[in-house]
Amino acid sequence: MKKLKQLNRQFELPFSGLKIGVHQFEFPIDQSFFEHFEALSFLTKGEAIAKVELEKRSTMLLLKTLVKGKVTTPCDRCGDEVTTKINNEFNLIIKFGEGDFEDTDEMIQISALDHKLELLELFYEYVYLSLPLRFTHKKSNCNAEVLQKLEELRVEEIEKEEKTDPRWDVLKNLK
Ligand SMILES: [Zn+2]
Structure with missing residues (x-):
């Protein structure tokens, strides 16, 4: 299993050197990511990609993330392995500021002095929210x-x- 430090580095996005405008990034989400989070340990296998579109403005970053991939679990009906696709889009506004600010699901604040985003926990939330409540084969495939x-x-x-x-x-x- 990869160390947390290594995982964090894998999901860093340095933005301070970027020009104002739109930039695209891709973060492969591999087995080590799924193994790291206790709440995802029921997944036998996982493989996904986070495609990030980052719009840099002078006072904020707009982050659009597409999480796409597949996870394998025991089927809730028959217990055999079933692979389920995940595909979901999320938006986050990251504003620069120093004052008191209560982060929400839609908007967070970071210091104007920060130079990179650490996306590991955010991607974890996105993957978790993309999972269905039940994992089952189509009935005839059970x-x-x-x-x-x-x-x-x-x-x-x-x-x-x-x-x-x-x-x-x-x-x-x-x-
Ligand atoms: Zn089944």
Whole structure:
């Protein structure tokens, strides 16, 4: 696993030398990124790219990020591996300033003396927000054998529950 320092360096964007105007950058997001974040550890595999369009203005930076890639997880329905595409765009305004400012999801403030953006945590948020709530195959692609077994187990489980349901214990005392 890569050290945090190395990862941070991988997602740095030095902007102080850039001219006013629009600039494009690409940041490959590899397995070491996914392994770094605990909340992403349920992903078996991950591969993505963050395409950044940075507009430098005199008082602010406008950051448009397209996160595109694919992640592999166990399917929530059948447990086999399933690959899910992610594709999402995010906008962030980064204004220069020194006064009190409360950062929001849409706008943050950095010092006018800063010369680079550190994007690791931001990209983590973007990737996390791009993940669906459930990971499943299209129904016909699920492992039919596993689904069949699960269905059988479910029936058995229900039967067992009925037999030992404590709500019926009271009936025994009526005899
Ligand atoms: Zn499945």
